[in-house]
Amino acid sequence: MKMVPRAVLFLLLSTPLSAAMEPISMGIAVGVATALTGLLTGTFPKLYCKFQECCEAQWVELNLTGLKTDLDNKLFGQHIAKQVVLKAVNGFLTNPNPKKPLTLSLHGWTGTGKNLISKIIAENIYKNGLKSNYVHQFVSTLHFPHPEYLHHYKEQLQEWIRGNVTLCPRSMFIFDEMDKMQAGLIDAIKPYLDYYENIGGVVYRNAIFIFLSNAGGERITEIALDFWHKGNKREDIQLKDLESKLSVGVFNNKKSGFWHTSLIDKNLIDCFVPFLPLEYKHVKLCVREELKARGYQEDEDIIISVADEMTYFPENEKIYSHKGCKTVATKVDFYL
Structure with a gap:
């Protein structure tokens, strides 16, 4: 997980979330990072961005042709996911004034392409792909393993997102294993996904949030099997056949990190993207x-x-x- 540009070598933000149990001043660290990065990019912007990744078009820009090609050539059996992701990402990144961050929730059994499509999205927006300083991955069982630290995780997660969006408004946050996340934790970032002009002077409307979960996989499979038994083509399954059932299912699933979450209750997730079982x-x-x-x-x-x-x-x-x-x-x- 990467938090700040490599130019700021001494920052404290490299400590993994699960290990950061000592009380530290994340605000100070983020402030130092922002000030130093601002000084470098403000004084020598062209020179800095030529050799070092920065939050500018040469490093962060949608490659629509590449996105479409990768989805067609690397993601198999997921006609719904391809259509939804291509339209959602293109529409969001070509909108000069989005009202809220792009928020996608990907659902389906393991091995169906959820991580792959996240990788494809990152590689066609950020020149450095998943290795970009502006792409941040969280794994529930790795970064949020202890129930007793729930309050600490909430505060720390808010600080990480606030600090990184301050450094680059076009930041991407990927939350893996949402079905294993502690209930209530993800609500900590609800304000950042809402329709606010800014929060504390920080604009979050250009950020991207992607949630990955196995929750809903059983329901998706049931619907796919029903289509098969009726002799219908797999490609006849449409988003409308699955999306509402997915959102209700994960909202009421106590084993899901989305259980009774305000993100769903307040309609802050733009698309619930189903991944069909593979044949x-x-x-x-x-x-x-x-x-x-x-x-x-x-x-x-x-x-x-x-x-x-x-x-x-x-x-x-x-x-x-x-x-x-x-x-x-x-x-x-x-x-x-």
């Missing part, structure tokens, strides 16, 4: 892409062998992969 043909596409990414020619024997090794459900029909494409890379290692 055998999609697993084969994942294997083919993995071989291509490693510089190998397509080997149909390897592709079929890896796809055949995956387990599928329901027991009788065996339509969907239990793990999606999650273990494809590991299985390809074995054959190579």
